[in-house]
Amino acid sequence: MSKVYLNGEFLPIDEAKISVLDRGFIFGDGVYEVIPVYGSRLFRGSHHLQRLINGLKAIRITNPLSDIEWIKILEKLIQQNGGGDQSLYLQVTRGIAPRDHRFPEPISPTIFAMSTPLTEADLDKQTGISAVTLEDNRWLRCNIKSISLLPNILLKQQAYDAEGGEALLLRNGFVTEGASSNIIVLKDDTLITPPKSEHLLPGITRDLVIELCHTHNIPYELRAIPQAELFEADEVWVTSSTKEIIPIISIDKHAVGDGRVGNGWRKISQLYREYKQSFREGRAE
Numbered sequence: 001m002s003k004v005y006l007n008g009e010f011l012p013i014d015e016a017k018i019s020v021l022d023r024g025f026i027f028g029d030g031v032y033e034v035i036p037v038y039g040s041r042l043f044r045g046s047h048h049l050q051r052l053i054n055g056l057k058a059i060r061i062t063n064p065l066s067d068i069e070w071i072k073i074l075e076k077l078i079q080q081n082g083g084g085d086q087s088l089y090l091q092v093t094r095g096i097a098p099r100d101h102r103f104p105e106p107i108s109p110t111i112f113a114m115s116t117p118l119t120e121a122d123l124d125k126q127t128g129i130s131a132v133t134l135e136d137n138r139w140l141r142c143n144i145k146s147i148s149l150l151p152n153i154l155l156k157q158q159a160y161d162a163e164g165g166e167a168l169l170l171r172n173g174f175v176t177e178g179a180s181s182n183i184i185v186l187k188d189d190t191l192i193t194p195p196k197s198e199h200l201l202p203g204i205t206r207d208l209v210i211e212l213c214h215t216h217n218i219p220y221e222l223r224a225i226p227q228a229e230l231f232e233a234d235e236v237w238v239t240s241s242t243k244e245i246i247p248i249i250s251i252d253k254h255a256v257g258d259g260r261v262g263n264g265w266r267k268i269s270q271l272y273r274e275y276k277q278s279f280r281e282g283r284a285e
C-alpha cells in the first residue's frame with residue numbers, strides 16, 4: 001500500500017482523509033506540482049519548489065513551510081515508498097472553512113503529497129502521438145498551476161474523443177500549449193516555443209529543453225506561434241515532467257513533416273537522456 005503525506009503525517013493512502021469542507025474539494029482552491037523522482041532524488045526539485053512558491057503567492061496562500069521543510073517531507077515520502085523512480089504529486093489547498101467564496105480568517109493550508117512508481121512513456125515516444133487543435137477556452141492565469149483543472153480535463157477528453165493524444169490549444173490564432181503539456185515546434189533546425197505569459201504554464205521540462213539548447217548551441221526562438229506554423233513545422237513536440245518530450249506525428253489528421261518521429265526529436269531526446277544520466281550520477285540538478 002503506497003504511503004502519502006497529509007498535514008504532518010505519513011499514512012497508507014486509504015487511511016488519508018480530508019474534510020468535505022476543504023476548499024480544495026469545494027472550490028478547487030489550491031495549487032499543485034508533479035515532480036519526477038529518479039534514483040530517489042527530486043529531478044529539478046528547486047525549480048518545482050520555486051513554481052509552487054510562486055503559485056501560492058499568486059493565489060494568496062501564505063507558504064506554510066521553509067524550503068528545507070518542503071524538501072524533507074518529499075524526501076521522506078520517497079523513502080517511505082521504496083525510493084527509485086517515482087512520480088510525486090504535491091498539492092496545497094487554502095484549508096478547511098465553512099463554504100464562502102471570500103477568503104476565510106487565516107487557516108492552516110492542507111498539504112497533501114503522494115507518489116506512484118514512474119515508468120517511462122516509451123511507446124508514445126517511439127511511435128509519436130496524434131493531436132487535435134482546440135480553442136483555448138481557459139482563464140487568463142494559466143501560468144498558475146491551479147488544481148482547478150476542469151477546462152484542461154474537458155479539452156483533453158475532447159482530444160481523446162477525436163482519437164488525439166493531446167489537445168493543442170489556440171488563443172486568437174496562436175498556439176499556447178497542450179492541455180497538460182507545453183509545445184515546441186521545430187522548423188529548419190530551430191526550436192520555437194511561446195514565451196512565458198499568463199497564457200501558459202511555465203513548464204519545468206520546457207525550461208530544461210531551452211537550457212539544453214543553450215548548452216549545446218542549438219538555435220531556439222521564444223516567440224508566439226501562429227496556428228499555420230503548426231502545419232508547416234518539420235516537427236512538433238509536447239513536453240511535461242513525467243512524459244518528458246513526446247513527438248506529435250499528426251495534427252487534425254494532417255501529417256507533421258513526413259508523419260514520423262523525426263531526427264530533431266532524436267537529438268534533443270538523447271541530450272535529455274544524457275542530462276538525466278548526469279543527474280542520476282549526481283552531476284546535475
Ligand code: PDD
Binds near residue numbers: 177179
Ligand atoms: N502537467 N502545461 C500544462 C497545462 C500542464 O498541465 C503541464 C504539466 C505542463 C508541463 O509542465 P512541466 O514540464 O512542469 O511538467 C504544461 C502535469 C504533469 C500534470 O498535470 O499532470
